Amino acid sequence: MNDLRILVVGAGATGGYFGGRLLQAARDVTFLVRPGRAKLLRARGLRIVGLGEETVLHPPIVETGALDETYDLVLLAVKATALTGAIDDFAPAVGTETLVLPFLNGMAHIDSLVARFGEAAVLGGVAKVVTTVDDDGDIRRLGPLQNLTYGARAEPAPPRLSDVDAALTGAGFPAARDDAITGAMWAKWVFIASIGGVNALMRGTTGDVVAVPGGAAFAEAVVAEAAAVAEAAGHPVPAADLEATRRTVSDPGTGGSSLYRDLLGGHPVEGEQIFGDLTARARELGLSVPLLDLVTLQLRVHNHRTG
Numbered sequence: 035m036n037d038l039r040i041l042v043v044g045a046g047a048t049g050g051y052f053g054g055r056l057l058q059a060a061r062d063v064t065f066l067v068r069p070g071r072a073k074l075l076r077a078r079g080l081r082i083v084g085l086g087e088e089t090v091l092h093p094p095i096v097e098t099g100a101l102d103e104t105y106d107l108v109l110l111a112v113k114a115t116a117l118t119g120a121i122d123d124f125a126p127a128v129g130t131e132t133l134v135l136p137f138l139n140g141m142a143h144i145d146s147l148v149a150r151f152g153e154a155a156v157l158g159g160v161a162k163v164v165t166t167v168d169d170d171g172d173i174r175r176l177g178p179l180q181n182l183t184y185g186a187r188a189e190p191a192p193p194r195l196s197d198v199d200a201a202l203t204g205a206g207f208p209a210a211r212d213d214a215i216t217g218a219m220w221a222k223w224v225f226i227a228s229i230g231g232v233n234a235l236m237r238g239t240t241g242d243v244v245a246v247p248g249g250a251a252f253a254e255a256v257v258a259e260a261a262a263v264a265e266a267a268g269h270p271v272p273a274a275d276l277e278a279t280r281r282t283v284s285d286p287g288t289g290g291s292s293l294y295r296d297l298l299g300g301h302p303v304e305g306e307q308i309f310g311d312l313t314a315r316a317r318e319l320g321l322s323v324p325l326l327d328l329v330t331l332q333l334r335v336h337n338h339r340t341g
């Protein structure tokens with residue numbers, strides 16, 4: 035598996051960004067997209083814009099339903115709300131040697147992927163990037179953060195992981211293998227539940243929230259609830275990561291999460307996967323998480339209203 039053949043499932047904010055960068059670095063990348071996105075990509079190209087950049091790429095694309103070969107690596111970059119359909123759509127790309135690396139926030143997707151493709155095929159992954167699909171359909175960077183970590187969720191790591199390393203590193207964004215990827219995914223989950231919870235409950239950026247009396251204490255209380263669940267579940271967030279999360283939610287300059295952008299845009303949000311799952315685990319572990327329960331309920335109402 036020297037020249038790794040990569041299928042990026044979803045050419046949205048994360049898949050379009052990291053897949054686009056890999057393409058720029060001359061990796062063998064194909065995008066699996068649905069018909070609407072295919073039409074737009076053919077018409078405009080895949081554009082990465084913002085922060086002074088206007089890159090236009092013309093990636094190879096395959097439309098869902100037309101996949102007729104397997105790939106070495108699948109980068110899964112769909113929202114959790116689209117996961118079930120996406121699994122069916124990319125399944126023909128998964129052969130006996132294929133590895134699947136998901137970018138999704140939360141943890142629930144791992145169970146769905148393992149149930150379909152088996153333990154050995156599914157890597158853990160943490161994507162950090164501040165991008166959105168703008169009104170023109172372009173991938174718009176809203177901030178400089180960009181990095182990707184990935185790794186085997188259990189020992190022994192698949193030997194093919196070194197090929198994944200070779201493909202993902204040195205491609206224009208920081209990328210690194212993490213041998214404790216499950217812990218890293220939990221740490222990211224706590225981070226995204228904290229920032230997303232603060233945004234969703236207060237309908238403001240963390241900057242808006244910490245600007246008012248009581249805002250910083252509220253933000254701290256959301257972080258504490260999320261961190262307590264991770265700890266009780268056996269995945270305590272390392273002190274440095276927790277400190278970074280606390281700093282981020284108390285920083286007046288911090289914007290909003292992708293969940294908050296979806297919420298403001300009136301789109302369905304990943305409420306069950308980021309909050310419902312966390313609060314269900316809290317209940318099983320005998321923890322009380324009243325703020326996270328409120329976020330869960332609020333996002334259920336939002337998703338019910340937006341259909």
Ligand SMILES: NC(=O)C1=CN([C@@H]2O[C@H](COP(=O)(O)OP(=O)(O)OC[C@H]3O[C@@H](n4cnc5c(N)ncnc54)[C@H](OP(=O)(O)O)[C@@H]3O)[C@@H](O)[C@H]2O)C=CC1
Pocket residue numbers: 043044045046047048049066067068069070071098111112113114116119120121123137138139161162163164165166167292304
């Ligand atoms: N945006 C961000 O800044 C970050 C997001 N994340 C996480 O990454 C994950 C992906 O989010 P994000 O990239 O933002 O989502 P987007 O909605 O921007 O992109 C998802 C893309 O997946 C496509 N898609 C859905 N179903 C299928 C399918 N069956 N086959 C092919 N393509 C499909 C959608 O295409 P269509 O146009 O057809 O609907 C859409 O373009 C989420 O879990 C999110 O929480 C993590 C870090 C940062």
Ligand SMILES: CC(C)(CO)C(=O)C(=O)O
Pocket residue numbers: 139161162163164179226229290291292293
């Ligand atoms: C960490 C952050 C805020 C950016 O990667 C994110 O994951 C999101 O917006 O969903």
